[in-house]
Amino acid sequence: MIVGEKMTAITGSAQSAVGRRLGRSGLDLTVEACLAAIADAGLEVKDIDGLSTWPGFAEQPPGFSPVGAPELKEALRLKLNWHAGVSEAPGQFGSIFNAVGAITAGFCRHVLCFRVLTESSSAGKASVMGQGERVDGWSKYMVPFNALSAANWTALFAQKHFDCYGTTREQLAQIAINGRKNAALNPKAIYRDPLSLDEYMESRMISSPLCLYDCDVPVDGATAVIVSHIDAAADLRRPPLRIEAIGSAHNSRYSWFQFDDLATQALRDAAQMMWQRTDLKPADVDVAELYDGFSFICLDWLEQLGFCPVGEGGRFIEGGERIALDGELPLNTNGGHLSAGRTHGFGLLHEACVQLWGEGGARQVGGDPKVAAVAAGGGPLGGCMLLTSSQ
Amino acid sequence: MTRTLPVVNEDEVLFWKGGADGKLHFPQCRQCQYIVHPPAPVCPQCYGRELGETTVSGEGTVATFTINYQPWVPDMQVPFTIAIVALNEQDDLRLMTNIVNIPPEKVEIGMRVSVVFEVCDEDIYLPLFEPMKVSV
Numbered sequence: 001m002i003v004g005e006k007m008t009a010i011t012g013s014a015q016s017a018v019g020r021r022l023g024r025s026g027l028d029l030t031v032e033a034c035l036a037a038i039a040d041a042g043l044e045v046k047d048i049d050g051l052s053t054w055p056g057f058a059e060q061p062p063g064f065s066p067v068g069a070p071e072l073k074e075a076l077r078l079k080l081n082w083h084a085g086v087s088e089a090p091g092q093f094g095s096i097f098n099a100v101g102a103i104t105a106g107f108c109r110h111v112l113c114f115r116v117l118t119e120s121s122s123a124g125k126a127s128v129m130g131q132g133e134r135v136d137g138w139s140k141y142m143v144p145f146n147a148l149s150a151a152n153w154t155a156l157f158a159q160k161h162f163d164c165y166g167t168t169r170e171q172l173a174q175i176a177i178n179g180r181k182n183a184a185l186n187p188k189a190i191y192r193d194p195l196s197l198d199e200y201m202e203s204r205m206i207s208s209p210l211c212l213y214d215c216d217v218p219v220d221g222a223t224a225v226i227v228s229h230i231d232a233a234a235d236l237r238r239p240p241l242r243i244e245a246i247g248s249a250h251n252s253r254y255s256w257f258q259f260d261d262l263a264t265q266a267l268r269d270a271a272q273m274m275w276q277r278t279d280l281k282p283a284d285v286d287v288a289e290l291y292d293g294f295s296f297i298c299l300d301w302l303e304q305l306g307f308c309p310v311g312e313g314g315r316f317i318e319g320g321e322r323i324a325l326d327g328e329l330p331l332n333t334n335g336g337h338l339s340a341g342r343t344h345g346f347g348l349l350h351e352a353c354v355q356l357w358g359e360g361g362a363r364q365v366g367g368d369p370k371v372a373a374v375a376a377g378g379g380p381l382g383g384c385m386l387l388t389s390s391q
Numbered sequence: 392m393t394r395t396l397p398v399v400n401e402d403e404v405l406f407w408k409g410g411a412d413g414k415l416h417f418p419q420c421r422q423c424q425y426i427v428h429p430p431a432p433v434c435p436q437c438y439g440r441e442l443g444e445t446t447v448s449g450e451g452t453v454a455t456f457t458i459n460y461q462p463w464v465p466d467m468q469v470p471f472t473i474a475i476v477a478l479n480e481q482d483d484l485r486l487m488t489n490i491v492n493i494p495p496e497k498v499e500i501g502m503r504v505s506v507v508f509e510v511c512d513e514d515i516y517l518p519l520f521e522p523m524k525v526s527v
Contacts, residue, residue, distance in 0.1 A: 128463045136398035141429060142487045143395050144517055147473045148463045155457035156475055156487075163455070163500045207473075208458040257475045257487040262455050 003277045004104035009240030010387065011110070011228040012041025013353040018188050018221030018341050020120045026066030029222040030116045031075055037224035042237025043110060048226075049081045050108030054095040054115065056085030061129070063122025063218070065115075072114065082107040090248040090270060091377025092291075092345035093385065097248050099227040109232040113225050115346035119218035142256060151215055151294060153256040154378055155207040158296035160262040162209055164311065167299070169209055171314035173200040175295035175331075176213040176338050178323050183335025185325075185363035190217050191339045214295040219341030223350050241356050244371070244386040247274025256379045264300055264310070267375065267382030271304040274384050282306040285386070286369030287355045288329055289348035292336040297378035302331075305373060305384065330365045345376025349385075356389040393466050396515055402430040405444060410508040410516025417484070419445035426481050449506035450523065451478040454485060458495040470495050476504055476520050492521040 014036030016029040038045055057068030069085035072078070082102045086094065092115060099111035128148040129135070135143040147153060161167050176195060183189035195213060203212040233240035247270035252260045259265060275281075282305060290305070292298035299313040307329055308316035317323055323331035334340045334351040341347065352372035354360050375384035399407045402418075406428070409416035418427045420434035421441040433440055456474035472490040490498050491507065504520035511517055 132395070134398045135395050136400075140397040144397050144515075145473060145487055145489050145519075146392065146394060146459070146463075146467065146471065147487055148395075149461070151461065152457055152459055152473050156455045156473070159457055160455035160500070205458070205460040207461060210457075253483070258483065258485055260483070262475065 001277065003245065005100045005243040005246045005277075007230050008100045008103050008227055009230050009233045009242045010225050010353055011233045011236050011238060011240050012037045012039070012043065012226040013350045014040050014224055015188070015343070015347065015350050016222040018219050018343065018347070020190060020219060022220040023121060024220065026116050026118045026222070027071055027075060029118070029220060030067045030072055030114055030224070033116070033222035033224040034072065034076070034112055034114055037226055038112065040237070041110070041226045041228070043226065045076055045078070047110050048078055048112045050099060050102050050111030051078060051080055051083040052095040052099040052102070052111050052113045053085045054089055054092055055087030058087070061119075061123070063117055063119035063220075066118050066122070067116050090250055091381035091383035093349070093376050093383035096225070096227060096385065097246055097383060100243060100246065103227065103229050109229045111227045113227055114222060115344055116222035117218070117342065117344060118220045119342065120220045123218065149207070150379070151210055152207045154294040154296055155210045156257065157262060157265055157300070158209055161296065161300070164263045165314065167314035169201065169211070170197065171318050172209070172214065172295050172299060173197055174317040174320040174323065175292055175298045176200060178320050179292065179332050179336035179339040182325060182333050182363055183339035185361070186334045186340055189335040189340040190219060191335075210294060210296065213338065216293050216337035216342040217339075219343065221341060221343050221347070223343050223346035225346070225349060225353065238357060239389055241353055241387045241389055244280060244388045245274045245278035247271055247384040249273035250380070250382065254380045259380070264304060265297070265378055265382060266380045267297075267301055267377060267384070268304045270382040270384050271301070271306070271375075274386060275306065278386060280371060280386060285329065285371050285373045286367070287333060287352065287365050287372045288331050289333065289352045289372060289374045290331065291345055291348065291376045291378065292332055292338050293342060293344070293378060295338065298332070298336070300378070301375045301384070305375065325363060325365060333360060333363050333365060348376065349374050352387055356387060392468055392471070393464070394511065394517070396511055396513070399513070399515065402432065406430060407515050410518060411514065413508065415447050415449045415506050415518055416444055417447065418442045426484050428484055447478055447480045451476045451504055451520070453490065453498060453500055453502040453504060455500055456490060456498050458498075472498050474498065474520065486518060489519045490521065491519045
């Protein structure tokens with residue numbers, strides 16, 4: 001099997017300021033993150049020959065994707081062999097997968113990938129679908145029934161998992177509580193005060209079984225990473241983080257409600273593909289940064305990536321010891337989306353790089369982590385990667 | 392309840408407006424009888440291009456559900472139940488819908504339900520579901 005992604009590596013990673021109502025433009029934040037990522041790699045702007053983003057500029061929902069590839073190209077006057085800003089991809093890491101394709105095809109050597117959101121400034125509350133006169137497109141079989149939010153759609157999967165496997169709210173709470181513990185050690189996190197199980201259990205329901213603390217917090221912020229050909233990565237500022245394997249498969253229905261197994265999501269197929277492309281095993285993973293836009297999605301990733309058997313996720317995270325910073329599988333070490341903010345997968349990717357480069361500071365995972373699993377997306381979106389710092 | 396209604400494209404009239412007769416209708420492959428939803432100009436099972444219509448019983452099972460408590464938009468009356476209902480006729484024939492005529496906290500996975508239509512503007516008939524009436 002040709003595993004082209006092994007010819008690519010992440011060579012730089014950076015984040016802009018991340019916060020609530022920063023009052024800065026999306027492009028301003030994007031430029032901050034991108035220039036920092038380029039410098040982080042030890043590159044100059046003129047070295048960037050590819051540009052990739054997901055989902056590209058989007059007018060709706062407000063702040064969801066305020067900057068597309070053309071705006072950034074213009075702002076930095078980039079000279080590019082290839083660029084793409086596409087929404088129809090296997091999740092938020094679609095831009096990374098596209099970059100890998102462009103690099104292995106020989107189009108580019110250094111691709112700048114970014115994700116920016118200004119959902120906090122733009123809306124001040126969670127984004128929902130169906131704000132127009134009429135709804136058309138992929139959400140038209142959900143919105144008329146007032147299933148307006150991804151919280152509703154994800155809650156349906158969570159309830160099915162609860163029913164099939166006996167998962168409980170007390171167990172699911174550990175995703176949020178663990179994130180909050182890690183966030184206390186992350187100066188850039190949004191919510192840093194401790195969260196108790198009692199507070200979680202007593203918080204208001206959003207869409208059962210998901211309560212307030214199961215839902216992430218909208219923020220303003222941009223994240224950028226540089227994906228480089230391995231041959232162009234050797235002499236840069238940092239040790240390259242090789243992309244060991246990618247999972248981007250999607251083999252069932254493209255839908256929030258037609259997936260063959262309603263106790264999991266499209267991420268199941270992505271996870272399976274990833275392990276088919278590497279000799280590494282789940283036990284080799286030193287740190288996991290798994291999408292927690294909603295807590296249940298993170299639980300689902302844990303199971304489908306094989307960190308525990310399917311259906312056992314609730315029992316695996318119970319008590320929180322296994323997923324703690326000093327546990328067998330440190331999880332969402334920056335606080336995740338739930339406590340560090342909804343940077344839509346890219347914040348977790350950035351955190352994986354930080355951990356593999358040993359720069360986590362107070363939240364650095366011990367034992368010199370060498371392999372990270374990162375994953376983004378829920379519902380019909382799912383993409384994952386293994387990053388490794390070993391050559 | 393305030394709702395955002397769908398744009399009804401030509402091939403979707405059967406689903407969104409067919410409920411005028413109190414029944415649920417779907418496109419069906421003439422070759423292999425697979426029921427196609429959402430509507431498409433091809434059967435995804437046998438790739439046959441000739442699609443007819445079928446009328447189903449309107450009965451199914453709650454595959455999963457959620458009670459929405461959050462008023463996402465002004466005037467949204469909460470709580471209410473959102474569900475995925477699997478229809479009797481075909482394993483993978485499912486609708487996202489609301490369960491009505493029952494308090495949300497009484498809804499359970501596996502509950503047997505049947506269709507009931509909410510008439511909206513422009514002759515759109517939204518298929519909602521209520522608990523099956525137990526015959527005496």
